[in-house]
Amino acid sequence: MPDPVPVSLTTKDFKSDQEVRWCPGCGDYAILAAVQSFMPELGIPRERTVFVSGIGCAARFPYYLNTYGMHSIHGRAPAIATGLSTTRPDLSVWVVSGDGDALSIGGNHLIHALRRNVNLTILMFNNRIYGLTKGQYSPTSELGKITKSTPAGSADSPFNPLSLALGAEATFVARTIDSDRKHLQSVLRAAAEHHGSAFVEIYQNCNIFNDEAFEPLKNPATRDDYLIRLEHGSPITFGAQGQWCVIHPPGGFGLEVKETASVDPAEIVTHDAAVAEPAYAFALSRLPDLDLRHTPIGVFRRVERPSYDALVREQVATAKAKANGASQEEQLAAALASGDTWTIG
Amino acid sequence: MAKQVRQLDRVVIRFAGDSGDGMQLTGDRFTSETAQLGNDISTLPNFPAEIRAPAGTLPGVSSFQVHFADTDILTPGDAPNVLVAMNPAALKANLADLPRGADIIVNTDEFSKRNLAKVGYTASPLTDGSLDGYAVHEVGLTSMTVAALSDHAISKKDAERAKNMFALGLLSWLYSRPYESTLTFLERKFAARPELVAANTAAFKAGWNFGETTEDFSVQYEVAPADLPAGHYRNITGNVALALGIVAAGVRSGLPVFLGAYPITPASDILHELSKHKRFGVTTMQAEDEIAAVGAALGAAYGGALGVTTSSGPGVALKSETISLAVALELPLLIVDVQRAGPSTGMPTKTEQADLQMALYGRHGEAPVAVVAPRSPSDCFDTALEAARIALTYRTPVVLLSDGYLANGSEPWLLPDVASLPDLRVEFADAPNAPNGDGFLPYLRDQETLARPWAIPGTPGLQHRIGGLEKADRTGDISYDPANHDLMVRTRAARIEAIRVPDVEVEDPDGGAQVLVLGWGSTYGPVGAACRALRSRGHAVAQAHLRHLAPLPANLGAVLRRYEKVVVPEVNLGQLAQLVRGRYLVDAISYNQVRGLPFTAAELEGMLEEVVKNA
Numbered sequence: 001m002p003d004p005v006p007v008s009l010t011t012k013d014f015k016s017d018q019e020v021r022w023c024p025g026c027g028d029y030a031i032l033a034a035v036q037s038f039m040p041e042l043g044i045p046r047e048r049t050v051f052v053s054g055i056g057c058a059a060r061f062p063y064y065l066n067t068y069g070m071h072s073i074h075g076r077a078p079a080i081a082t083g084l085s086t087t088r089p090d091l092s093v094w095v096v097s098g099d100g101d102a103l104s105i106g107g108n109h110l111i112h113a114l115r116r117n118v119n120l121t122i123l124m125f126n127n128r129i130y131g132l133t134k135g136q137y138s139p140t141s142e143l144g145k146i147t148k149s150t151p152a153g154s155a156d157s158p159f160n161p162l163s164l165a166l167g168a169e170a171t172f173v174a175r176t177i178d179s180d181r182k183h184l185q186s187v188l189r190a191a192a193e194h195h196g197s198a199f200v201e202i203y204q205n206c207n208i209f210n211d212e213a214f215e216p217l218k219n220p221a222t223r224d225d226y227l228i229r230l231e232h233g234s235p236i237t238f239g240a241q242g243q244w245c246v247i248h249p250p251g252g253f254g255l256e257v258k259e260t261a262s263v264d265p266a267e268i269v270t271h272d273a274a275v276a277e278p279a280y281a282f283a284l285s286r287l288p289d290l291d292l293r294h295t296p297i298g299v300f301r302r303v304e305r306p307s308y309d310a311l312v313r314e315q316v317a318t319a320k321a322k323a324n325g326a327s328q329e330e331q332l333a334a335a336l337a338s339g340d341t342w343t344i345g
Numbered sequence: 346m347a348k349q350v351r352q353l354d355r356v357v358i359r360f361a362g363d364s365g366d367g368m369q370l371t372g373d374r375f376t377s378e379t380a381q382l383g384n385d386i387s388t389l390p391n392f393p394a395e396i397r398a399p400a401g402t403l404p405g406v407s408s409f410q411v412h413f414a415d416t417d418i419l420t421p422g423d424a425p426n427v428l429v430a431m432n433p434a435a436l437k438a439n440l441a442d443l444p445r446g447a448d449i450i451v452n453t454d455e456f457s458k459r460n461l462a463k464v465g466y467t468a469s470p471l472t473d474g475s476l477d478g479y480a481v482h483e484v485g486l487t488s489m490t491v492a493a494l495s496d497h498a499i500s501k502k503d504a505e506r507a508k509n510m511f512a513l514g515l516l517s518w519l520y521s522r523p524y525e526s527t528l529t530f531l532e533r534k535f536a537a538r539p540e541l542v543a544a545n546t547a548a549f550k551a552g553w554n555f556g557e558t559t560e561d562f563s564v565q566y567e568v569a570p571a572d573l574p575a576g577h578y579r580n581i582t583g584n585v586a587l588a589l590g591i592v593a594a595g596v597r598s599g600l601p602v603f604l605g606a607y608p609i610t611p612a613s614d615i616l617h618e619l620s621k622h623k624r625f626g627v628t629t630m631q632a633e634d635e636i637a638a639v640g641a642a643l644g645a646a647y648g649g650a651l652g653v654t655t656s657s658g659p660g661v662a663l664k665s666e667t668i669s670l671a672v673a674l675e676l677p678l679l680i681v682d683v684q685r686a687g688p689s690t691g692m693p694t695k696t697e698q699a700d701l702q703m704a705l706y707g708r709h710g711e712a713p714v715a716v717v718a719p720r721s722p723s724d725c726f727d728t729a730l731e732a733a734r735i736a737l738t739y740r741t742p743v744v745l746l747s748d749g750y751l752a753n754g755s756e757p758w759l760l761p762d763v764a765s766l767p768d769l770r771v772e773f774a775d776a777p778n779a780p781n782g783d784g785f786l787p788y789l790r791d792q793e794t795l796a797r798p799w800a801i802p803g804t805p806g807l808q809h810r811i812g813g814l815e816k817a818d819r820t821g822d823i824s825y826d827p828a829n830h831d832l833m834v835r836t837r838a839a840r841i842e843a844i845r846v847p848d849v850e851v852e853d854p855d856g857g858a859q860v861l862v863l864g865w866g867s868t869y870g871p872v873g874a875a876c877r878a879l880r881s882r883g884h885a886v887a888q889a890h891l892r893h894l895a896p897l898p899a900n901l902g903a904v905l906r907r908y909e910k911v912v913v914p915e916v917n918l919g920q921l922a923q924l925v926r927g928r929y930l931v932d933a934i935s936y937n938q939v940r941g942l943p944f945t946a947a948e949l950e951g952m953l954e955e956v957v958k959n960a
C-alpha cells in the first residue's frame with residue numbers, strides 16, 4: 001500500500017457514474033457501500049487505487065468505484081494484479097473475486113499469489129454458489145447441495161477457503177460478513193494496512209440462488225452462539241454472556257469449544273494473530289461445524305514476510321545501481337557486444 | 346612433416362556424441378573460432394528431449410552442425426562433409442545424412458562389443474565394410490586424451506571427459522582455425538579449478554598436434570574469410586537475439602520491461618537470458634502457469650510497462666483467453682511463440698511452423714492481433730523491436746512467431762548502432778480528452794493509428810474502468826447495443842489492418858522470373874539457398890519473404906499476381922498457402938514437410954526446379 005497522503009475525499013468521491021446492477025437485496029450492495037464509505041479513510045488518492053476483478057456477480061465491483069479498475073476474465077485477477085503490483089509499488093491494488101472465481105477456475109492463481117505474498121488486498125465474496133451463471137453449486141457449497149447442476153445433491157466436498165489460504169501460508173487471513181458494516185470495515189482497514197497479500201473472505205448473501213446461506217450468523221436468535229468474534233490479544237469467548245470459550249485440549253492438534261464455566265480461565269486461548277506458525281490460525285479455521293456453528297470472524301493471521309514484488313524490485317534496483325554512471329544506451333551497446341566478438345573490414 | 350594445404354569454399358561439420366560428451370560445447374567453440382577467422386557461419390544444434398538418456402543409446406545422441414564458408418550463406422547446410430562420431434550411437438544416428446565420400450572421424454575407443462550391441466550393430470561397422478564409401482579416420486580419442494593427460498593430477502573420469510577438447514583440437518588443426526578464443530574460454534569456464542584449465546588445454550593441444558603429425562590426415566584445409574559487410578560481429582542464437590531485442594525495446598521506449606513466462610522448450614532460454622538483464626529495468630517473473638504469465642504481463646502493461654510473455658505452442662494455447670482480453674482492452678502486449686512440433690507435447694526439441702493459424706485466429710470471437718515472424722537467428726532481434734513498435738504504437742497484442750530452428754541456431758550478427766535503433770517512445774494520456782473539454786473518454790481513438798489513449802493508473806483525473814465486456818465507442822461504458830458491437834468488432838479489425846508495415850520486397854536478380862516462392866519465418870534460409878542454387882544453374886526464380894503476417898504488406902496481392910506460379914513452402918500443412926489463396930484468390934502451390942526439421946536447400950531446389958521447368 002502506498003503511504004497515505006493528506007487528501008480529503010468522501011464516500012461520494014468513490015462512487016462511479018455507472019448504475020449498479022446487482023439483484024435487489026443482494027449482499028454485494030452492502031459490501032460496495034461499506035467499501036465506498038471506508039475508502040476515504042485510507043487517505044489514498046483515487047487515481048492510485050486500482051480494483052482488479054475476475055468474472056461473476058462479485059466481479060462487477062470495479063465498475064461502481066471511481067478509481068482505476070479492470071474487470072478481467074474468470075479466475076485470473078490475482079495473476080493480472082500481480083503484474084501490476086510488481087511494477088507499480090505506488091498503487092494500492094485490490095482484487096475482487098467470488099468463490100467460484102477465486103477457488104475454482106482461479107484456485108491456482110490465488111494460492112500462488114498468497115504464497116508469493118504479492119502486495120495485494122484480495123476480497124473474496126463467498127455466497128457458496130455461482131451467482132452470475134444462475135445457480136450452480138460452487139467449490140464452497142455444502143456436500144449434498146441441491147442446485148440446477150446437482151439435482152441429486154453435489155458429491156464434492158467443499159473447500160474451507162481460510163484453511164486453503166493458510167495452507168498457502170498467506171500472511172494475512174480474515175473473515176467478515178456483508179451484514180456487519182462495522183466489522184467489515186475494521187477488517188478491510190487491517191487488510192489494507194497489511195504489506196503483502198491480504199486475503200479476506202466476506203460471507204455474502206445471494207438472495208436469488210442461495211438465500212439465507214449465512215442466516216444462523218445473522219439471526220439474533222442464533223448468532224451469538226454461532227459467531228466467534230476474534231480480537232487480537234483477548235481470550236476467545238463468545239455467546240451472549242460469554243458462556244462459550246475456545247481451548248487447546250492437551251494432546252490434541254486443534255482447538256475446541258467448551259463451556260466457559262467448565263474450564264480453568266488460564267486454559268482459554270488468547271487470540272494472537274501474529275503467531276508465526278500457521279497451524280494456530282489453521283486450527284481456528286477448522287472450528288466451524290457444517291451448520292456454521294462456531295464460525296470465527298475477524299483477523300485470523302497477520303504476520304510479516306517479505307513480499308514478492310518488493311524482493312523483485314530490489315533485485316532490479318541492485319542491478320541498476322551497478323551502472324556506474326553509464327547510460328542505458330551505453331549499457332545496451334555493451335550488452336549487445338558481450339561474448340566473443342570480432343571485427344571485419 | 347609439412348602437410349599439403351588445400352583451399353575449400355565451404356565445409357559442413359557435424360559433431361555427434363552422447364548427451365554427456367559435450368558436443369554442444371565443442372560445436373560452440375568451433376563456431377567461435379571460425380567466427381574469429383571471418384567466415385560466414387550458420388549452425389544447427391540437435392539435442393534429445395531427455396536430459397540424460399541412457400549413455401550410448403540412439404535417443405541419447407546429441408549433435409551440433411556448423412556450416413562455414415568464404416561467401417555469405419543462409420543455412421546450416423543440408424548434409425555434413427565431416428562427421429565426428431564419438432560413439433557407435435552417434436555414427437548410427439547420423440550416417441544416413443552423410444553423402445558418400447564424406448569424412449568420418451570415429452572415436453574407436455567407444456566401439457566395444459557392448460556399445461555396438463546397444464545400438465543393434467551385430468558387427469563393427471568399422472570392419473564389416475559398411476563404411477566403404479566414406480573416408481573413415483579411426484582415432485582413439487579417449488585413450489589418446491587419457492595418455493596425454495597422464496601427468497595431470499586429475500581423476501580418470503575428468504581426463505576422459507576432456508576428449509571433446511582433443512577432438513576440437515584435431516578439427517581446429519584440420520581446418521586451420523585460430524584457437525586463442527578457446528583457450529581463453531577454458532580459463533574462464535574452469536576458473537575455479539585450474540587443474541581442469543590445464544588438462545583441457547593440454548587435451549586441445551594434443552588433438553592439434555596429433556593432426557599435425559599423424560599420417561592419417563595428409564591434408565590440412567583452409568576456408569578463406571567471407572566478404573561480409575564491415576563492422577563488429579558476434580555469433581548469436583535466435584533466442585538470445587530475441588531477448589536482446591526485447592531489452593533494446595525497453596531502452597528505446599523508456600519503459601520498464603515485464604516478462605511473465607512459464608518454462609517450456611524451446612522458449613525457456615529467452616526467460617533465462619532476460620533474467621540476466623535486470624539493470625535495464627527488466628523484471629522477469631516465472632509464473633505458476635502460462636495463463637498467469639500472460640495475465641501478469643497484461644497487468645504490467647496496464648500499469649505502463651512493456652508487457653511480454655514467451656512460450657511455445659502448448660503454452661500459447663493456454664494464453665488464448667487472456668490475449669482476447671488484451672484485444673478488448675486495447676493494451677500493448679508482446680506474445681512470443683517459439684514454435685515446436687505439435688500437436689500436444691509433440692516433439693518438443695524439434696522445429697515446426699504450425700502455429701501460424703493459431704496466432705492469427707486461435708481465439709474466441711473476432712479477436713484480431715498483429716503477427717510477425719523473424720527469418721533468421723539474428724533477425725529475431727529486429728523482429729522483436731518491430732513487434733514492440735507495433736504493440737506500443739497501435740496498443741495491440743502482437744504475436745511473434747519464432748521456432749526451434751531459429752531459437753537454437755546461430756549465425757554471425759553485425760552489431761547494430763544503438764542510436765540507430767527505432768525510437769519507441771510512447772505518450773501516456775495525462776489530461777481529459779473529451780471534445781467538450783472535461784471528462785475522459787478511454788475509447789476515443791487517434792484518427793491515424795486508431796489507438797485509444799493509454800491512461801495508466803496513477804494519472805489524476807483519468808480514473809476509468811476497463812474490462813472484457815463490450816464497450817461503447819468513445820466512452821468505454823458497458824454496452825449491449827447491437828450497432829455499437831458491430832462497430833467495435835469492425836473497428837478492432839480495422840485497427841490491425843491500419844498498422845503500417847513495409848511493402849514486401851521481391852528478390853529476382855535475373856529479372857523476368859515466372860515463378861515466385863513466398864515464404865515466412867524460418868524458411869528464409871533454405872528457400873534463399875535453393876533460389877541461389879537454381880539461379881546459378883540458369884533458372885530464373887523470384888523470392889519474397891514475409892515478416893508481417895498480420896497485417897499483410899499492402900503490395901502483397903499485386904506481387905502475387907505478377908507471377909505465373911506462386912509456390913509456398915512451409916513446415917506445416919499449408920497454413921500461409923491457405924491464407925493467400927483465400928485472401929488473394931491466387932492458386933498458390935503449397936509445398937510442405939513436417940518432419941521436425943527445417944527444409945534442406947536441396948529438396949527445395951529439386952521441387953522448385955520442377956515448377957520452374959513447367960511454368
Ligand SMILES: Cc1ncc(C[n+]2csc(CCOP(=O)(O)OP(=O)(O)O)c2C)c(N)n1
Nearest residue numbers: 055056057058074098099100101130131132
Ligand atoms: C472461462 C470462463 N468460464 C466460465 C465462465 C462463466 N462464468 C461466469 S461467472 C461464473 C461463476 C461465478 O461464480 P462466483 O465466482 O462464485 O461469482 P458470483 O457470481 O457468485 O459472485 C462462471 C462459471 C466465464 N465467464 N468464463
Ligand code: SF4
Nearest residue numbers: 023026057131206207
Ligand atoms: S445472482 Fe445472487 S450474487 Fe448475483 S447479483 Fe443476484 S443476488 Fe447477487
Ligand SMILES: [Mg+2]
Nearest residue numbers: 098099127129
Ligand atoms: Mg459465488
